[in-house]
Amino acid sequence: MDRLCDEVVQLIINELDDPTHLSLASKRFYTFTQDPYVRAWYFISRYGKIQALYWALGRGRLMNGKVINTLLSSGAHLSRYFVQCAMHHYYRTAQVPFIKTPWVRSMDLAVFTHFQAVSVQHFGNIPLGKGDDDGSLVDAVIKESRFPVEQRQIKWETVKEVLEKYKFIPFCHKDAMMANYPLVLAIEPRLLPYARANGFTMDHKYRNFVFRKMFEKPAISFEGRADEIVRNVKELSRLDHRMFLSRTVAAEICMEAKTNDQAYNALKRLDKEGFLRFELANVVETLIKTFANTRSVMSPSTFNVLKELFHDFPSNDPLVRHVLLLQVFVCETAASPMLPTIITMNSEPPAAWRAFVDKCQQRVESIGLPPIERRDLLDVLRSKFAPERFQGILMYGRLILGMSTKAMDELIREAAYTCLEVGCKGKMLRKIIELFPPVEDSLRRRVMEVYRLSVEDLPPWEDEDACVLYEAPLCQDFLIPRATMIERIQELTSTRAVASASESNEVQEQEESVAMQVDTQGATRSERAIESASDDDDDDDDDDLGHIGQDSLSTMIRKDESAPTRRSRRFYEFAMYTDGQGKLQYPADHQLVGKWIRTHYGVRSGVTAVFMLHSVINGNPVIIQPYLGYGETWNQENRVPITLKHFKLLARLGRAPPHLLFDEIEYGAEFYFSEEDYLAPDELNGTVIKHPKPKKRTSRIKIKMVPEYSVKSEASPTPTVAEDFAETSLSAVSSSSSRRPRRSAASTINYVVPDSDDEAIADDGDEVMHEVKVIAKKRKVESNLQKWIKHLTVLLKDEQRKYKERKKFVHASAAPGTKIRVPKNDFYKTLAAALTRLRKADKEKRQQLYGTDIPDEDYSSGDEDEYQERTSRPSKRRKVEAA
Known part of the structure; x- marks a missing residue:
């Protein structure tokens, strides 16, 4: 040194x-x-x-x-x-x-x-009075910006002198002027050159914040407000090419087309003069389309806004037309709660329905839509936000379009078919069947003919991308579609990979993305990272015009101003979310189609079995749990049976089986290869059948303590007591309500008849129980759990074979000398872990039946009808000693 x-x-x-x-x-x-x-x-x-x-x-x-x-x-x-x-x-x-x-x-x-x-x-002289400092002067410019020009006391020349002569600039990141200074430049863009001379650089991530304040609605409206906005936008964009109006702010201004008309007019002027970097008509069209998937389309307040936007920027897009028609029928239905709930297509419609249809027709004409056709009504009925009281839509088709009774039946049947694939339309399906009972049989046939799946219907297991993106049409997650979820997972994975690869450059990237870039020559790392942005400060961001949402300009300004400058270390965010702006993608009061199917058709129905199959493929726990009676007392009669077919389909797609399926298997679910094992042929074909009520099952063994007890001899060819005991012992153990006592407890049971001195009777009872146990050990019945273990083991071996083939192919296609790790799919890993759990449960149950001194035998492997006991092979050392 x-x-x-x-x-x-x-x-x-x-x-x-x-x-x-x-x-x-x-x-x-x-x-x-x-x-x-x-x-x-x-x-x-x-x-x-x-x-x-x-x-x-x-x-x-x-x-x-x-x-x-x-x-x-x-x-x-x-x-x-x-x-x-x-x-x-x-x-x-x-x-x-x-x-x-x-x-x-x-x-x-x-x-x-x-x-x-x-x-x-x-x-020179420095004023030190309260409110005389330069910071208070600049703050006053922001407060007076909402008033007309003639009412503003602080002139532009005064602010110019503060910046040019007295070198005003925020001097640290803690200063509140660090966030307010860009607003001053937004109000007076002519000050930007003087701010740059002092060392200030406008950060592009404050772009939307600045332009929102430019278009903010003033406290007092004045005539020259639109001209002032246009002049400021042009001046700021001319002085700094990185400051331009984005589509995000433009959409927010459009949402206030009725309440902030001067800002909306200024936006249209900028578009007409070609000053925007996008077409405003495309922004309006995209904005209207966003209402098709959010519950805000049901709000009456959005009708006037969409109507104004459609008048100024008409569009031929079918989705735009669909949104406007939803506004017509949904809002008008919500505004008419006193309409009749039951109608008949053949009789004369009541006056209330005629008035409703006339109001809807007036709305359609006021918007300027082309005449409504049959497919428009069908699209409205298909929507997730179609009202439960859809009779008005049918009445409109009858009175305005002149549809016949047959045409109305076909329309409602097609709408019911479509509702099967929309997860939140359970209430509408229930209402359709109440008003049109024949539709129930049509739905049953439709489900059994169209939606039944087999392993051959799925993509091949070699095509991994197709298997990942595959989604069954029924019981889909309507909150987050599978394709969107996969995209988010891939984006998150790629982001983590890039972050780990560029970990050495993390400090440098944070330094380049400071919230308010103030002369970045050698700033300290800790201070530079106070307001670090998530996006990098590069020229590629100039091409990002922003996304389009449904938030209004005033809402976003309040969010910007209320957001804290830094996150508190002891701030706890509670999960209290209310959809005040209607952004959720499902109606507020909805019913799941899958739950309604189980309630309406029952647990042992072909329709319910198909829905169960689709829910397992899509991994929708909201449907699987009620199908398996989750939370209820375990009873086979209350559950939709699970089959080996569920696991085969999941194996084809490489997806992890839900853990609820393994819970059912451990509880004692019956083994079925497919739904064909427990459904009648008529039920599989979609035919209506009436199932008899199941009778209560009674115990086959009743041991009564009587003075005389007869026991068959050992030479009897049919030992009824022993066989009955062996057949019912496993089912008794699987029941959670009445468990068999352990061997230690069973051995202490005394079968002596009360008030009897005959000790021979007690000895005979002990001999009977000993004989029962001996015969039960010799004859071992295959339980449902052992069947599941056996067939799932075969399925796991098949997955091992496919994994070896895939691993061999990947290694063969790779360059010599490279080591490639081939991961196992989710089905492989989940099934391997679950089988270990099931085998352990099977061993515990066998120990409860036959005692803890039984050998460790595996009954889950071998032939289908024969089970061979495996004994330990003697070691070579023992053979040598014996010789």
Whole structure:
């Protein structure tokens, strides 16, 4: 270290947060750090020229007159606003609340007096009264921007003098003016050149925030407001090419077309003059389309806005037409709650329905839509937000379109078919069947003919992309579609990969994305990362015109202003969300189609079996849980049977089976290969059949304690008691309500008849129980759990074979010498872990039946009808000893 030159030592000192320890390391370093030039450039190189004085005055022990002079001569920025804040803080006034540290009070009075004298030489007399500082003046510009021009007291020349002569600029990131300064430039874009001369750079991520304030609705409307907005937008965009109006802000302005008409007119003028970087008509069309998938389309307040936008920018897009028709029928139905609930298509419609149809027709004509056709009514009925009281739509088709009764029946039947694939249309299906009972049989036939799936209907397992994106048409997740979820997972995975690859450059990226870029020459890392942005400061962001949403301009301004400058360390966010703006993608009062199917058709129905199959493929737990009676007392009669076909379909797609399926297997679910094992042929064909009510099952064994107990001899060819005991023992154990006692408890049961002195009877009872156990051990019945284990094991072996083939193919196609890790799919890993769990449960149940001294035998493998006991093979050492 002693051999290093002064330039290298200076670079080392500049990288230290506190060079005090290095200065005490040697006499040379101590003398070197006493130099005013070294101290001045330490602050300039670490904190930049804009913030150098702020951080230097906070280290009062290092400050003296020479250091202050060197800082100013080396280019450290000094503004009158900074001097005013420093004097207020030193003399303990309440004008600088954002500085909580001693700051300039750590300096000696003589040094601070020298700093004041130098400041007076630069700026002359410095006003120190309350509200006379430059920061208060700039804040007043923001407050007066909402008033007409003639009522504003602060003129443009005054603000210009503050920036040009007195070098105004926020001096640290803690200053509240750091966020308000861009608003001043938005109000007066002509000040931007003077702000740049002081070292200020407008960050492009504040672009939307600035333009929102430009178009904000004033407190008092005046005639020249639209002209002022157009002039400011043009001027700011001319001075800085990175500041342009985005589609996001344009859509927010369009949402206030009725309430903030001057901003909307200014936006249309900018579009007409070709000043925007996009076509406003395309923005309006996209904005209207967004209402097709959100419940805000049911709000009556959006009708006037969409009507105004469609008048100014008409579109032939069918989705735009669909949204406007939803507004017509849905809003009018919600506004007419006293309409009759039951109608007949053959009789004369009541006067209330005629009035409803006339209002809908008037709305259609006021919007300017082309005449409504049959397919338009069908599209409205298909929508997730179609009203439950859809009779008005049918009446419109009858009175306006002149549809016959047969045509109406076909229309409602097609609508019911479509509702099967929309997960939240359970209430509408229920209402359709109440009004049109024949539709029930049509739905049953439709489901069994169209939606039954087999393994051959799925994509081949070699096509991994198709298997990942495949989604069964029924029981889909209407909150987040599978394709959208896969895209999000892929984006998250790619983001994490890029983050891990560029971990070494993380600090540099944060430095380039400071929230308010203020002369970035050598700013400290900790301060640069205070307002670090998520997007990089590059030229590619200029092409991003922003997304289009349904938020209004006023709503987004309130969000920007109410957002905290920094997140508190002890801030806890509670999960209390209310959809006040109607952005959720399903109606507020909805019923799941899958749950309604189970309730209406029953658990042992072909329709329910098909829905169960689709829900398992899509991995929809909201449907699977009620199908398996989740939360209820376990009873086979209340559950939709699970079959091996469910696992085969999941194996084809490589998806993890839900853990609820394995829970059912462990509880004692019956084994079926497919739904054909427990459904009648008529039910599979979609024919209506009446199922008899199941009779209550009674126990086949009733051991009564009577004085005389007859037992068949061992030579009897049909030991009824032993066989009955062996057949019913496994089913008794599987029932959670009546469990068989363990072997230790069973051995202590005494079968002595009460009030009897005959000890022979007790001996005979013990011999019977011993005989039962012996015969039960010799004849082992295959339980449902063992059947599941056996067939799932075969399925797992098939997955092992496919994995080996895929692994072999990947290694063969790779370059020689490269090591490629081939991951196992989710089905493989989940099934392997679940089989271990099921085998353990099977072993525990067998120990309960036959005692803990039974050998560790595996009954889950072998032939289908025969189970062979596996004994341990004697080791070679034992063979040698025996010889």
